[in-house]
Amino acid sequence: AATLANRATSALRAYDPGHDLPALRLRFGNVLSELGSNENPLGPSPQATRAATRVLEDIWRYPDPLGASLKQRLSGELGLPVASITLGNGSHELLMLLAQCFADAEHPVVHSQYGFAVFPIAAAAAGARAIAVRALPANHATAPYGHDLDAIATAVTPATRIVYLANPNNPTGTWFTDAELERFLARVPAETLVVVDEAYHEYVDAPGLSTALHLLGRFPNLIVTRTFSKAYALAGLRIGYMLSHPSVAAVAERLRESFNVNGVALAAAEAALGDHEHRARVRETNHRDRAWFAEELTARGLRVLPSQTNFLLVDLGQDAAAFEKHLFERGVIVRPMGGYGLPHTVRISVGSRAELQRLLENLP
Ligand code: PMP
Numbered sequence: 001a002a003t004l005a006n007r008a009t010s011a012l013r014a015y016d017p018g019h020d021l022p023a024l025r026l027r028f029g030n031v032l033s034e035l036g037s038n039e040n041p042l043g044p045s046p047q048a049t050r051a052a053t054r055v056l057e058d059i060w061r062y063p064d065p066l067g068a069s070l071k072q073r074l075s076g077e078l079g080l081p082v083a084s085i086t087l088g089n090g091s092h093e094l095l096m097l098l099a100q101c102f103a104d105a106e107h108p109v110v111h112s113q114y115g116f117a118v119f120p121i122a123a124a125a126a127g128a129r130a131i132a133v134r135a136l137p138a139n140h141a142t143a144p145y146g147h148d149l150d151a152i153a154t155a156v157t158p159a160t161r162i163v164y165l166a167n168p169n170n171p172t173g174t175w176f177t178d179a180e181l182e183r184f185l186a187r188v189p190a191e192t193l194v195v196v197d198e199a200y201h202e203y204v205d206a207p208g209l210s211t212a213l214h215l216l217g218r219f220p221n222l223i224v225t226r227t228f229s230k231a232y233a234l235a236g237l238r239i240g241y242m243l244s245h246p247s248v249a250a251v252a253e254r255l256r257e258s259f260n261v262n263g264v265a266l267a268a269a270e271a272a273l274g275d276h277e278h279r280a281r282v283r284e285t286n287h288r289d290r291a292w293f294a295e296e297l298t299a300r301g302l303r304v305l306p307s308q309t310n311f312l313l314v315d316l317g318q319d320a321a322a323f324e325k326h327l328f329e330r331g332v333i334v335r336p337m338g339g340y341g342l343p344h345t346v347r348i349s350v351g352s353r354a355e356l357q358r359l360l361e362n363l364p
Contacts, residue, residue: 015037017036017037017333017335018335019328019333021034024331024333027331028331031331031358032331032333033331033332033333033351033354033355033356033358033359034333034349034351034355035332035333035334035335035348035349035351035355035356035359036333036334036335036347036349037235037335037349038170038230038309038310038311038347038349039233039235039349039351040230040231040232040233040235040282040286040310041349041350041351041352041355042233042278042281042282042285043233044232044233044234044268044272044278045232045233045271045272045275045278045279046275046278047271047272047274047275047278048232048234048268048269048271048272048275049268050271051267051268051270051271052237052264052265052267052268052271054267055263055264055266055267055268056264058263059263059264061263062259062263063259063261063262063263063266064263064266065258065259067087067261067266068082069266069270070087070266070269070270070273071085071087073270073273073274074241074273077273078213078243080213080216080243081246083246083249083250084216084243084244084245084246084249085241085242085243085249086241086242086244086249086252086253086256087239087240087241087242087260087261087266088225088239088240088241088242088256088260088261089238089239089240089260089261089262090227090229090238090239090240091197091199091225091226091227091229091240091241091242092118092240093238093240093256093260094225094240094241094242094252095116095118095119095122095164095195095197095225096118096121096122096125096126097252097255097256098122098162098193098195098223098242098252099122099123099125099126099128099162100122100125100126100255101251101252101255102161102162102193102251103122103123103126103127103128103161103162104126104127104128104161105127105128105129106159107128107159107160107161107162108123108128108129108130108131108159108160108161109122109123109128109129109130109131109160109161109162109163109164110130110131110133110152110155110156110160110162110163110164111130111131111132111133111163111164111165112132112133112135112146112147112148112152112165112169113132113133113134113135113145113341114135114145114146114169114171114172114340114341114342115132115147115164115165115166115169116164116166116169116170116171116197116199117339117340119164119166120132122164123162128161131155131160133148133151133152133155134148134151135147135148135172136148136174138315142174142306143172143174143175143176143306144172144174144305144306144315145172145174145305145313145342146169146172146174146175146176147165147166147167147169147174147176149165149176149180149181149183149184152165152184153184153187153188156188156189156192158189158191158192160189160192161191161192161193162192162193162194162195163188163192163193163194163195164195164197165181165194165195165196165197166196166197166199167181167196167197167198167209167212168200168203168204168209168307168308168309170199170200170309170311170347171311171313171335171337171340171342171345171347172305172313173305173306173307173308173309173311173312173313174305174306174307174308175204175206175209175308176209177206177207177208177209178208178209178210178211178212178214178215179208181196181212181215182215185215185218185219185221185222188221190220190221191221192221193221193222193223193248194219194221194222194223195223195224195225196212196222196223196224196225197225198211198212198224198225198226199225199226199227199229199230199240200230200231200308200309200310201226201231202230202231202232202279202282202283203230203231203283203286203287203308203309203310204308205283205287205308206308209308211224212224213243216243216244216245220245220247220248221245222244222245223242223243223244223248224242224243224244225240225241225242225243226240226241226242226243227239227240227241228240228265228268228269228272230310231279231282231283231286231310232269232272232273232279233282234265234268234269234272237262237264237265237268237269238261238262238265239261239265239266239268239269286310286350289350289353289356290307290310290312290350292356293312293348293350293356294307294312296356296360297312297314297360300360300363302314302316303315303316303317310349310350311347311348311349311350312347312348312350313337313342313345313346313347313348314345314346314347314348315344315345316344316345316346317344318344319343319344320336320337320338320343320344320345320346321336321338321343322364323336323346323364324336324346326362326364327359327362327363327364330358330362331358332355332358332359332362334346334347334348334359335347335348
């Protein structure tokens, strides 16, 4: 029981804000700057909110256990068969489910040292070992603290059941190109599943970086996960999706809970997908504000790491606790990354201009 309890409690680590947010909202009111959770300051598409509100009238009904309508929509958007799509209660659930389906005590998972926190948690919950591969060095030109795909490929053995990659990665913000991923996939045994977590996909605009989706046909061991929590701003509804070979999807279908995705989330996600205008506005706003904010921080002498996401990782070169506390006392919440083994860094969401301005005005 103690072992099980350990496994269960660790899952909160990735999300625990470390503060009493409701109390802070009361204390600081609308000057509170919540820059700790990579949320989207523009909020969801109004069409998504309307669709969600309509379903609220029907919450006494079970949702469609197949999510057929949303899957049809995703299939059309992505040009992939419905049989390749699995829906999840957030992409977090899908990352956990994959380990439950495929990893065990004899079949470890491999991830990068500063990869997304859920990867080793998923392995632990499945009773599998998680092997953390040393990240790229702090002074790396394009991906400081990022995934070292060569080292990861070297660490993979035929017993490795899952490799978890995040592209771009949280908390580092770093990425690898489509060509680098293709070379990696060519080196990894066909029995090893390679999960590419594209939670921040909608924000990317770097040269050579688009998505892993076009490689699905050539590499049946490739799995891509995505979420409606970030660019679509539906984090509170909990919905994500996974694209894989149909045989992988079939296994996940057998293990998932029948009604893992609720009806409000299904309707909102489908409407959100259809609002291309809102998605473009979110992307452009983030692109503009991320560049502006990075410049402002750099001008104040801070080291900002390259990012393809809706947050920036700032390397303070010294323990971040005092920096975080100073901002916190002024109603500006940022996330120190000590839990990830990066105690000298803080992660800051690209919030609204007003929030970012308040942070700049309150810097120590
Ligand atoms: N992957 C990455 C890299 C993330 O940063 C997050 C959210 N923090 C997730 C997955 C999970 O998102 P969700 O469960 O809300 O879909």
